[in-house]
Amino acid sequence: MAPASVETEIALRHAGLRVTETRRGVYNALHALPHARADEVFARVREGLPATSMQSVYNALGDFVDAGLARRIEPAGHPGLFELRVADNHHHLVCRGCGRVEDVDCVAGAAPCLHPQQTHGFSVEAAEVTFWGMCPACAAQSE
Amino acid sequence: MAPASVETEIALRHAGLRVTETRRGVYNALHALPHARADEVFARVREGLPATSMQSVYNALGDFVDAGLARRIEPAGHPGLFELRVADNHHHLVCRGCGRVEDVDCVAGAAPCLHPQQTHGFSVEAAEVTFWGMCPACAAQSE
DNA sequence: GTCGTATTTTTGAATAGTTCAAAACAATGA
DNA sequence: TCATTGTTTTGAACTATTCAAAAATACGAC
Numbered sequence: 001m002a003p004a005s006v007e008t009e010i011a012l013r014h015a016g017l018r019v020t021e022t023r024r025g026v027y028n029a030l031h032a033l034p035h036a037r038a039d040e041v042f043a044r045v046r047e048g049l050p051a052t053s054m055q056s057v058y059n060a061l062g063d064f065v066d067a068g069l070a071r072r073i074e075p076a077g078h079p080g081l082f083e084l085r086v087a088d089n090h091h092h093l094v095c096r097g098c099g100r101v102e103d104v105d106c107v108a109g110a111a112p113c114l115h116p117q118q119t120h121g122f123s124v125e126a127a128e129v130t131f132w133g134m135c136p137a138c139a140a141q142s143e
Numbered sequence: 144m145a146p147a148s149v150e151t152e153i154a155l156r157h158a159g160l161r162v163t164e165t166r167r168g169v170y171n172a173l174h175a176l177p178h179a180r181a182d183e184v185f186a187r188v189r190e191g192l193p194a195t196s197m198q199s200v201y202n203a204l205g206d207f208v209d210a211g212l213a214r215r216i217e218p219a220g221h222p223g224l225f226e227l228r229v230a231d232n233h234h235h236l237v238c239r240g241c242g243r244v245e246d247v248d249c250v251a252g253a254a255p256c257l258h259p260q261q262t263h264g265f266s267v268e269a270a271e272v273t274f275w276g277m278c279p280a281c282a283a284q285s286e
Numbered sequence: 287g288t289c290g291t292a293t294t295t296t297t298g299a300a301t302a303g304t305t306c307a308a309a310a311c312a313a314t315g316a
Numbered sequence: 317t318c319a320t321t322g323t324t325t326t327g328a329a330c331t332a333t334t335c336a337a338a339a340a341t342a343c344g345a346c
Contacts, residue, residue, distance in 0.1 A: 018293065018342055038332080056295050058333070063294090076217035076271075079332055093265055102263040114257075116274045120245040122236055124276040128219075131259045133267040161313055161322065181303080199324050201304070206323090222303060 015067035025049050026060040027084075030070060035081045035092075035101040075101065075130055089113055091129040097138025104131060158210035168192050169203040170227075173213060178224045178235075178244040218244065218273060232256055234272040240281025247274060 008027050012019050022045070029044035030036060036044070042057045061082050064070035074080045075094045081101060089111045091104040106113045106129075114127035134142070151170045155162050165188070172187035173179060179187070185200045204225050207213035217223045218237045224244060232254045234247040249256045249272075257270035277285070 020294065020342070022295070051296090053296055055297080055334090059294070062334095072219075074217075074219035076215070076223075080219075091259070093259055093261075093263060093267070095265065096268070102261070102265070104259040104261055107260065112274065114272060114274075116234070116236055116247040117250065118236075118245070118247055119276075120236060121279040122238065122245070122274075122276040123282055124236070124274050125239070126275045128273040128275060129257060130271045130273075131255065131257075131265075131267050132269045132271060133262075133265040136264040139266055163313075163323065165324070194325090196325055198305090198326080202323070205305095 011069065015064070015069040017063060017067055017069070021049055022052055022056045023060050023063070025052065026057055026064070027069075030064075030082055030084045034085070034103075035073070035083055037079050037081055039079075041082065073101075075099070089126075091131065093131040093133060095135035095138055096132055097134055097142070100135045100137075104129075154212065158207070158212040160206060160210055160212070164192055165195055165199045166203050166206070168195065169200055169207070170212075173207075173225055173227045177228070177246075178216070178226055180222050180224055182222075184225065216244075218242070232269075234274065236274040236276060238278035238281055239275055240277055240285070243278045243280075247272075 005024070008024050009019050011027065012023055017023060025045035025048055026041055028048075029041045033040055033044060038054070038058055038061060041061065042052070042054050045052050045057060061070065061072070064082070065072050068086060070082050070084055071086050072080050072082055073092060075092065078094075078099050083103075085103065089106045089108070091106055093102045093104050094100070108114075111126040112124050114129070116124060116127075148167070151167050152162050154170065155166055160166060168188035168191055169184055171191075172184045176183055176187060181197070181201055181204060184204065185195070185197050188195050188200060204213065204215070207225070208215050211229060213225050213227055214229050215223050215225055216235060218235065221237075221242050226246075228246065232249045232251070234249055236245045236247050237243070251257075255267055255270040257272070259267060259270075
């Protein structure tokens with residue numbers, strides 16, 4: 001269900017962002033579409049706010065990411081996807097056929113959940129895991 | 144050291160590819176630059192073959208990937224990188240500062256080396272792990 | 287409530303990285 | 317050496333995203 005208007009407002013303010021119609025719309029779109037591309041968010045926002053520009057959606061999404069309200073993921077070969085689930089360290093399962101993305105819980109919970117065999121002198125902050133496979137629909141189709 | 148001309152030729156033929164100057168050049172460039180962008184490969188190839196076009200480099204890189212001779216990786220926020228190390232399942236460590244990429248051995252060796260907590264009905268083929276951190280040079284600079 | 291300021295949105299253009307398509311050219315097997 | 321098929325060149329197109337300036341708006345102070 002869509003978050004109550006008040007909740008959206010609180011979330012935005014808490015992140016230090018001004019509350020605008022565009023941002024409300026983008027936040028609610030992300031709530032409804034948990035791994036959405038910018039253009040999908042745009043389409044969704046326009047249902048309620050037909051005057052909104054693509055640029056504003058990019059602005060809002062960028063602001064959300066900067067404020068820690070949203071996360072941007074970018075599976076190889078796909079445009080960026082945005083998600084509101086930022087509180088925990090989780091991973092993603094991506095379909096090679098259609099690009100469908102699902103969340104996968106992390107066993108460890110906190111980053112970095114895995115540690116590299118070699119560090120090459122780097123300080124390692126996070127381990128991003130992307131599982132690649134075939135979703136049921138694409139598997140059925142490729143028989 | 145650069146592979147002997149014969150070795151490059153054998154590798155190409157073995158992958159089912161015709162041997163051309165461009166492909167030799169691209170193969171040798173990848174050998175010298177283990178995680179190179181297309182434009183870096185292009186620059187390197189042009190040192191020896193000044194008439195080569197960017198498009199040919201993209202063609203060759205794409206052909207290599209299709210033939211299983213090379214792999215394309217795409218760390219979020221960076222253009223695609225190409226590597227010849229395809230025989231084993233290994234991972235990558237990427238610097239958030241400069242984008243420098245290093246290989247990290249996989250403990251398991253074979254894909255998928257990790258198994259997701261939830262599969263959502265997907266058949267999982269591989270687990271791609273990207274470690275994010277700061278390389279020594281960037282860490283020193285941000286003090 | 288009104289006002290002023292800083293922020294946001296709009297508009298329109300620009301960019302990077304990559305792919306498409308057709309014609310000229312070259313590698314390989316016969 | 318020739319014919320065929322695959323490769324390279326040329327030039328354009330495309331997608332996802334970012335930049336920049338002007339108009340509009342949210343919010344704190346009064």
